[in-house]
Amino acid sequence: MAKRPEERQEVLVDVEGRTLKVSSLDKVLYPRTGTTKGEVLSYYAQIAPVLLPHLADRAVTRIRWPHGVDDASFFEKNVPSGTPSWVRTVTVPTTGSRTASKEDGTLIFPVVDDLATLTWLVNLAALELHVHQWTVGRDGRPRGADRLVVDLDPGEPAGLHECCRVALLVADVLEARDLVPKPVTSGSKGLHLYADLPRRLPPEESTALAKEVAETLEKAHPSLVTSTMTKAKRPGKVFLDWSQNSGSKTTVSPYSLRGRDRPYVATPLGWDEVEAGADDPDALEQFRFDEVLRRVEEYGDLFA
Numbered sequence: 001m002a003k004r005p006e007e008r009q010e011v012l013v014d015v016e017g018r019t020l021k022v023s024s025l026d027k028v029l030y031p032r033t034g035t036t037k038g039e040v041l042s043y044y045a046q047i048a049p050v051l052l053p054h055l056a057d058r059a060v061t062r063i064r065w066p067h068g069v070d071d072a073s074f075f076e077k078n079v080p081s082g083t084p085s086w087v088r089t090v091t092v093p094t095t096g097s098r099t100a101s102k103e104d105g106t107l108i109f110p111v112v113d114d115l116a117t118l119t120w121l122v123n124l125a126a127l128e129l130h131v132h133q134w135t136v137g138r139d140g141r142p143r144g145a146d147r148l149v150v151d152l153d154p155g156e157p158a159g160l161h162e163c164c165r166v167a168l169l170v171a172d173v174l175e176a177r178d179l180v181p182k183p184v185t186s187g188s189k190g191l192h193l194y195a196d197l198p199r200r201l202p203p204e205e206s207t208a209l210a211k212e213v214a215e216t217l218e219k220a221h222p223s224l225v226t227s228t229m230t231k232a233k234r235p236g237k238v239f240l241d242w243s244q245n246s247g248s249k250t251t252v253s254p255y256s257l258r259g260r261d262r263p264y265v266a267t268p269l270g271w272d273e274v275e276a277g278a279d280d281p282d283a284l285e286q287f288r289f290d291e292v293l294r295r296v297e298e299y300g301d302l303f304a
Contacts, residue, residue, distance in 0.1 A: 018086065018116035022123045029068045029125065032261045035289075037125065040257065043289045044122045048115045050301040051255040055118075057135040057143075059090055059109030061250045062126035069127070069259045077107050080124070087117050090140045094248060111136070127257045130250035134203060142247070144200030148179065148210055149251050151241035152191040155226075155234030160284055163191045164277030166217070166225055166238040171271075173213050182303055183274050185286050187258035187266040190238070191274075192251060194303075203247035210242035254303045257289060265292045268303035 010023045025038035044051070065073045079089055088111040112118050112129065121129070133145040150170055152163040170193050171181045179195035186192055197206065214227035217240060226237045244251045258264045267287040277284030287295070295302075 013119075015116040015119050016114060018084075020116065020119055020123070022119070027068070029065060029127065030261070030263050031068060031070050033263060033288075035263045037123075040127065040263070040289075041119065041122050043257070043263075043293065044118055045115065046293055047255050047289075047296065048118055050296055050304075051253065052113065052115070052118065053301075054254050054303065055112040055129065055131060057111065057113070057137075058131040058253075059092060059107075059136060060112050060121075060253075061109070061130040062121060062124075063128035063130070063259060064125045065127050065259050066125045069261065073259055076126070077109060079108050079110050083110070084120065087120065088113060090136045092136065092140070092142055127259045129253045129256040131253050132203075132247070132250050133206060133245050134200075134247065145203050145206040145245060146197055146200050148174075148195045148197060148206055149244050150193045150210055150213060151186070151239075151244050151251065152193065153186075153234075153239040153241055154190050155231070155237050155239060158236050158238055159281070160185075160190065160286070161277060161281035162224065162238050163189075164274045164284060166221075166240070167191050167193055167274050168278055169217055169221065169225070170213065170240070173216055177209075177213075183269040183271065184254050184303065185265075185267045185269060185284075187252065187256070187264040187286055188260060191269075192266070203245060207242060207245040210245045214240035214242045255292065260286075263289045265289050267292050267295070268301065270299070270302055 009025055010021055013020050013022055027037045028034055029037050029040055062076045063073050064076055089108050090111055091106050091108050094107045133147050133149055134142050137143050152166055154163050167183055174181045174195050182194045184192045217225045218227040226234055226239050252266050254266050254268050256266050264286045273284055
């Protein structure tokens with residue numbers, strides 16, 4: 001079958017001294033909005049100054065949509081064949097992964113610490129960039145978790161409004177533990193709350209801390225909060241997913257696009273926005289990539 005013209009299109013671009021071949025710029029990746037691959041590449045190039053610091057020294061798992069969000073997607077952990085030699089990679093041990101090497105139980109992840117690597121990945125239709133809560137040193141060894149994350153996942157009919165209400169409760173519990181929470185829309189249904197840790201922790205310790213926070217709130221607000229993964233117990237409640245602090249789990253990075261029907265982005269918020277969302281069900285929605293670019297231009301990086 002002959003390829004469509006937009007699938008044959010290739011352009012050589014210079015990205016900070018690296019010559020990259022980008023292709024299919026006219027391919028529509030978000031059919032509902034007509035958003036093309038070229039527009040996605042443009043978004044990531046423009047958002048890179050605030051995105052790259054949140055990817056620095058973190059192994060990146062990608063979710064790729066080669067034919068757009070209405071078609072199939074797949075997770076990719078290992079670097080693909082044909083990875084440029086200048087891409088920084090890290091080999092880390094893993095457990096429970098079907099993509100780990102059968103020989104030594106490791107994965108070879110890319111580390112996205114420059115615009116060229118980011119552009120290369122996005123050209124592969126890697127719309128979503130997910131990272132662990134731990135970082136790696138220059139020697140490639142995991143250094144422990146430097147932050148905590150709590151994923152607020154609403155069960156229908158609960159939505160972003162209920163997530164905002166619960167986020168304020170989570171913030172109180174974190175602040176009582178001398179942690180400073182930072183809110184981010186998930187770009188999907190809910191919110192993420194991050195908090196920098198005063199010292200690096202083994203993932204099992206940071207996971208236990210997040211679970212303690214979730215169970216404390218479930219006990220205090222059982223009609224609104226659940227810490228149980230069982231979906232049957234989630235309707236009308238906000239599930240506090242503490243498990244994403246596990247050493248093998250990842251969370252979508254702030255400023256990453258999501259593979260939803262529209263080009264929504266995981267977007268850092270101000271607490272005034274969360275408070276407004278808790279008061280008014282119509283005050284807060286997920287943000288599109290064009291809105292995020294305007295927000296960064298106006299507010300800077302609210303996650304910094």
